[in-house]
Amino acid sequence: MRILRWFLIGIVALIGGALVNEAVIRIPLSRAQSSSDLFSTPVHVRGWPMSVPSHWPPADAAQTKAEKGIAFERWVARAIDADHSYYAAQSIWAGWPLRAFVAEDSVEEHPLMPASIDPMSIIRMPNKPLWAGLLANSALFGCVLWLLAVAGDRFTRYQIRSFRLRRHLCPSCGYPRGTSSICTECGVRHRPLAI
Numbered sequence: 001m002r003i004l005r006w007f008l009i010g011i012v013a014l015i016g017g018a019l020v021n022e023a024v025i026r027i028p029l030s031r032a033q034s035s036s037d038l039f040s041t042p043v044h045v046r047g048w049p050m051s052v053p054s055h056w057p058p059a060d061a062a063q064t065k066a067e068k069g070i071a072f073e074r075w076v077a078r079a080i081d082a083d084h085s086y087y088a089a090q091s092i093w094a095g096w097p098l099r100a101f102v103a104e105d106s107v108e109e110h111p112l113m114p115a116s117i118d119p120m121s122i123i124r125m126p127n128k129p130l131w132a133g134l135l136a137n138s139a140l141f142g143c144v145l146w147l148l149a150v151a152g153d154r155f156t157r158y159q160i161r162s163f164r165l166r167r168h169l170c171p172s173c174g175y176p177r178g179t180s181s182i183c184t185e186c187g188v189r190h191r192p193l194a195i
């Protein structure tokens with residue numbers, strides 16, 4: 001029974017950890033007014049951020065950039081060939097401390113319509129799981145939640161115990177204490193009251 005109880009507590013902690021993991025990504029992403037709220041540091045990269053069809057030309061180094069934030073990373077690359085065909089790909093990784101989700105987009109237009117919005121300027125919610133990061137983050141946040149729960153439980157027990165002692169009640173069951181060193185209600189041994 002004890003093992004089952006700890007197993008269930010572990011599952012609940014892991015689910016709680018997974019929810020914290022989600023919140024770390026979704027809350028900043030939904031609040032971001034612009035991409036600069038999520039990404040700050042430019043990172044030097046080269047090439048396409050994901051696997052692209054083999055007929056694509058190499059990414060244009062001048063049109064390739066990556067930015068890094070605390071919980072987000074984004075890598076965009078573009079290429080325009082001699083026929084004015086447009087190729088672009090974007091990856092956004094999200095999660096803290098490890099990246100737990102990714103979103104990948106790619107577009108190919110022949111040729112790029114002058115009026116069309118650059119599809120790579122859109123920041124999409126990363127929702128494809130990266131399992132190693134997702135599980136590690138969930139386990140980490142789960143441990144934190146578990147420790148907080150244990151600390152909360154200890155603190156409450158301590159408070160109840162000292163309240164009962166101050167009121168001359170049995171610290172374990174709250175029954176009024178007599179002069180005996182054994183509680184007449186629950187049988188717990190405690191220090192007899194000084195008379």
Ligand SMILES: [Zn+2]
Nearest residue numbers: 170173183186
């Ligand atoms: Zn008692």
